[in-house]
Amino acid sequence: MIETxxxxxxxxxxxxxxxxxxxxxxxxxxxxxGQNGAGKTTTVRMLTALLSxxxxxxxxxxxxxxxxxxxxxxxxxxxxxxxGLYMRxxxxxxxxxxxxxxxxxxxxxxxxxxxxxxxxGMAQAGARRIGEYSKGMRQKLALxxxxxxxxxxxxxxxxxxxMDPESARLVRDEIAxxxxxxxxxxICTHNLAEAEVLADIIAIIYKGRILMTGTLEELKQNxxxxxxxxxxxxxPWLADSMKTPDGMTLIGRGESSIRFRVExxxxxxxxxxxxxxxxxxxxxxxxxxxxxxxxxYLKVMADVQGSSAEMIHA
Amino acid sequence: MRDDLRIIWLIAxxxxxxxxRDWRILSPLLVLTLAFPVLMNEVAHQAVAFFAKxxxxxxxxxxxxxxxxxxxxxxxxxxxxxxxxxxxxEKERGTIEPLLSAPLKNWQLYxxxxxxxxxxxxxxxxxxxxxxxxxVSHQHLQMPSLYTMFLLMTxxxxxxxxxxxxxxxxxxxxxxxxxxxxLASFIVIPVAVLMQGESVLMFWGTDQVLWLAVAxxxxxxxxxxxxGISHFERExxxxxEFDSLNWRxxxxxxxxxxxxxxxxxxxxxxxxxxxxxxxxxxxxxxxxTLAVIGYFASYDWAMANIPRLLPNxxxxxxxxxxxxxxxxxxxxxxxxxxxxxxxxxxxxxATFVILLVGxxxxxxxxxxxxxxxxxxxxxxxxxxxxxxxxxxVLFAAGLLPHxxxxxxxxxLSSAIVLYIGAALVTPQTGKSMGQVVLELLADWAKIFLGVxxxxxxxxxxxxxxxxPSILSxxxx
Numbered sequence: 005m006i007e008t009x010x011x012x013x014x015x016x017x018x019x020x021x022x023x024x025x026x027x028x029x030x031x032x033x034x035x036x037x038g039q040n041g042a043g044k045t046t047t048v049r050m051l052t053a054l055l056s057x058x059x060x061x062x063x064x065x066x067x068x069x070x071x072x073x074x075x076x077x078x079x080x081x082x083x084x085x086x087x088g089l090y091m092r093x094x095x096x097x098x099x100x101x102x103x104x105x106x107x108x109x110x111x112x113x114x115x116x117x118x119x120x121x122x123x124x125g126m127a128q129a130g131a132r133r134i135g136e137y138s139k140g141m142r143q144k145l146a147l148x149x150x151x152x153x154x155x156x157x158x159x160x161x162x163x164x165x166x167m168d169p170e171s172a173r174l175v176r177d178e179i180a181x182x183x184x185x186x187x188x189x190x191i192c193t194h195n196l197a198e199a200e201v202l203a204d205i206i207a208i209i210y211k212g213r214i215l216m217t218g219t220l221e222e223l224k225q226n227x228x229x230x231x232x233x234x235x236x237x238x239x240p241w242l243a244d245s246m247k248t249p250d251g252m253t254l255i256g257r258g259e260s261s262i263r264f265r266v267e268x269x270x271x272x273x274x275x276x277x278x279x280x281x282x283x284x285x286x287x288x289x290x291x292x293x294x295x296x297x298x299x300x301y302l303k304v305m306a307d308v309q310g311s312s313a314e315m316i317h318a
Numbered sequence: 319m320r321d322d323l324r325i326i327w328l329i330a331x332x333x334x335x336x337x338x339r340d341w342r343i344l345s346p347l348l349v350l351t352l353a354f355p356v357l358m359n360e361v362a363h364q365a366v367a368f369f370a371k372x373x374x375x376x377x378x379x380x381x382x383x384x385x386x387x388x389x390x391x392x393x394x395x396x397x398x399x400x401x402x403x404x405x406x407x408e409k410e411r412g413t414i415e416p417l418l419s420a421p422l423k424n425w426q427l428y429x430x431x432x433x434x435x436x437x438x439x440x441x442x443x444x445x446x447x448x449x450x451x452x453x454v455s456h457q458h459l460q461m462p463s464l465y466t467m468f469l470l471m472t473x474x475x476x477x478x479x480x481x482x483x484x485x486x487x488x489x490x491x492x493x494x495x496x497x498x499x500x501l502a503s504f505i506v507i508p509v510a511v512l513m514q515g516e517s518v519l520m521f522w523g524t525d526q527v528l529w530l531a532v533a534x535x536x537x538x539x540x541x542x543x544x545x546g547i548s549h550f551e552r553e554x555x556x557x558x559e560f561d562s563l564n565w566r567x568x569x570x571x572x573x574x575x576x577x578x579x580x581x582x583x584x585x586x587x588x589x590x591x592x593x594x595x596x597x598x599x600x601x602x603x604x605x606x607t608l609a610v611i612g613y614f615a616s617y618d619w620a621m622a623n624i625p626r627l628l629p630n631x632x633x634x635x636x637x638x639x640x641x642x643x644x645x646x647x648x649x650x651x652x653x654x655x656x657x658x659x660x661x662x663x664x665x666x667x668a669t670f671v672i673l674l675v676g677x678x679x680x681x682x683x684x685x686x687x688x689x690x691x692x693x694x695x696x697x698x699x700x701x702x703x704x705x706x707x708x709x710x711v712l713f714a715a716g717l718l719p720h721x722x723x724x725x726x727x728x729x730l731s732s733a734i735v736l737y738i739g740a741a742l743v744t745p746q747t748g749k750s751m752g753q754v755v756l757e758l759l760a761d762w763a764k765i766f767l768g769v770x771x772x773x774x775x776x777x778x779x780x781x782x783x784x785x786p787s788i789l790s791x792x793x794x
Contacts (some may be wrong), residue, residue, distance in 0.1 A: 049556065052419045054419060054550075077422075082416065091412055093332075105328065105422065106420065106421065302514050
């Protein structure tokens with residue numbers, strides 16, 4: 005479990021992170037989204053007890069990061085921004101070294117190392133020097149290091165960057181499996197599609213401050229407004245005499261489609277479908293207009309940068 | 319404990335293996351380690367023949383131990399790069415963060431790096447010395463005794479420990495390997511100078527003093543390790559990305575600490591100077607105790623040894639000795655008017671020297687400089703006693719009038735340096751090493767400008783205008 009309250013970090017005169025309050029429960033994944041330099045890495049470093057907060061507090065796996073650094077670090081698996089691999093070691097030696105650092109016994113180290121290398125398709129490569137690995141293999145090995153001691157908390161910075169689609173899929177599957185085994189996971193990523201698939205909670209951070217946090221649906225609702233639905237017809241159809249239920253507004257009309265904004269889809273949508281059926285409309289589909297996390301993120305960024313620009317101009 | 323040691327060895331072992339897989343580290347290390355003894359052997363062979371030709375057999379007999387000392391030193395300087403890049407190198411390669419994110423204690427990490435930093439140069443040194451000794455044994459050169467070899471090996475270990483401890487401090491505090499390599503000169507040059515002194519002692523044949531040098535070097539190394547661990551912070555290792563000389567920050571930190579909360583000069587004395595004076599209570603007590611011990615030890619030594627050393631000294635000899643003592647104590651000019659400005663300048667320079675040598679040696683040399691002054695007074699007064707003068711009267715007439723001001727000034731200057739030395743090797747959570755040094759310098763400046771300078775100014779005026787008249791009257 006991760007809990008933070010007013011977590012802040014100042015470097016000289018610069019606040020890298022300010023007032024971050026978060027809560028991630030076991031079995032949940034938090035995606036931390038933001039531009040480069042927004043404060044994601046500083047936040048993760050505070051959660052790993054590498055940086056001490058200037059203000060506020062954080063508890064990771066039940067330990068206060070300011071007072072129980074060693075316990076925090078023992079409970080966390082970290083995938084850092086840079087892979088941090090020793091190029092002259094072999095993959096097996098590298099995992100074995102970190103296994104020893106995390107106090108795993110010889111059998112435990114061997115079985116974990118074999119499992120992880122096998123899972124990531126690197127069983128053969130394990131005996132080769134890391135310097136010979138491709139970028140994607142290095143990323144997978146770094147991730148294997150983070151998972152080596154089966155930590156209850158995982159802090160992953162760009163877990164699938166530089167990976168081919170198959171490897172990225174493997175990593176996502178592994179993250180999903182870890183989530184189902186009640187791990188608490190934080191992912192820092194620029195890959196919004198990945199965050200959309202994996203995250204239970206999404207936080208958007210900008211210049212050290214959390215601008216918005218919530219589930220994907222909550223963010224969509226708050227940023228893009230009420231959801232939109234579209235009815236598609238098999239042929240051009242005029243819906244002039246159609247009555248829309250309460251909470252539903254007609255916002256667009258095409259030759260063979262109409263679009264609504266719906267405040268309460270659970271109640272309004274069945275009524276609307278019934279109305280269309282009663283009017284003998286040649287209905288072939290009635291579905292939500294897809295709205296992606298990317299739209300949410302870009303809108304939030306545009307808004308905040310616009311307001312910053314306005315403040316500067318003012 | 320066993321687990322702690324296992325972790326230290328784990329960190330050191332990984333790095334050792336890494337080095338032995340890197341031909342760029344291994345090949346120069348091996349070539350220089352193996353080539354230098356051969357070169358040195360040839361030089362020593364020629365030099366011994368040269369000295370023997372002119373009958374300088376004493377120098378010739380000391381040449382092999384001297385060569386061993388030099389041969390032991392060179393591989394340390396070469397392999398110092400391992401210690402220099404131990405932390406900062408990992409930082410540049412991006413491998414430090416996973417290591418820092420692991421549940422390793424700061425001291426485990428530090429000692430792991432220290433161990434590998436010391437092992438490499440020591441193995442290279444001993445390999446070099448061993449090779450040289452094999453070559454010496456096959457020639458007509460005098461082999462050093464086992465005792466001398468033990469002393470030389472201990473000296474080599476002491477040098478390696480000192481240099482590696484300093485290199486690790488630099489590595490943990492630098493933000494780039496380039497900066498660390500540049501700063502290495504501050505290790506190699508002082509140790510090279512130290513070795514020149516040790517060589518002189520070796521040719522002089524004073525082993526006991528050499529053992530003292532070994533002890534001093536090991537103490538310095540211990541203090542450096544303590545300094546390194548005290549100021550080792552994961553945050554600073556990760557937080558700073560590049561070296562920049564931020565004058566604004568430096569001035570602001572120093573001025574902020576120097577001025578403190580004071581709004582007027584009176585405030586400054588009442589709040590800031592008093593605050594530092596309070597912190598100096600224990601150091602002043604230590605300095606006072608050292609002064610008493612130093613004074614009486616020196617006085618007793620003079621009383622006990624000078625008659626034994628000079629059993630047949632004539633009155634004329636004793637007079638010359640007294641004149642010499644008078645001269646060294648600055649009393650030869652008794653009755654003559656000395657410029658107060660000159661005295662003041664001299665004393666200010668002395669307190670600066672105490673600070674400078676104190677800062678580079680964690681106060682050890684600063685306090686020693688102070689003790690030399692105290693010991694000199696004790697010795698001189700002892701000689702006066704032997705010449706029939708009353709030391710108490712001389713002290714009261716020649717030192718006390720201005721000493722009332724000068725002695726406390728000197729003691730405070732030494733006490734603040736002792737305080738700085740102790741503070742440097744004490745952990746200061748949440749502060750960078752630069753900040754700690756600046757704050758300590760501000761504390762020194764408070765005492766120096768607020769107390770020492772006024773005291774020395776008053777003392778100089780008294781010493782110039784009052785003491786000579788009193789001393790002259792008494793000496794008559």
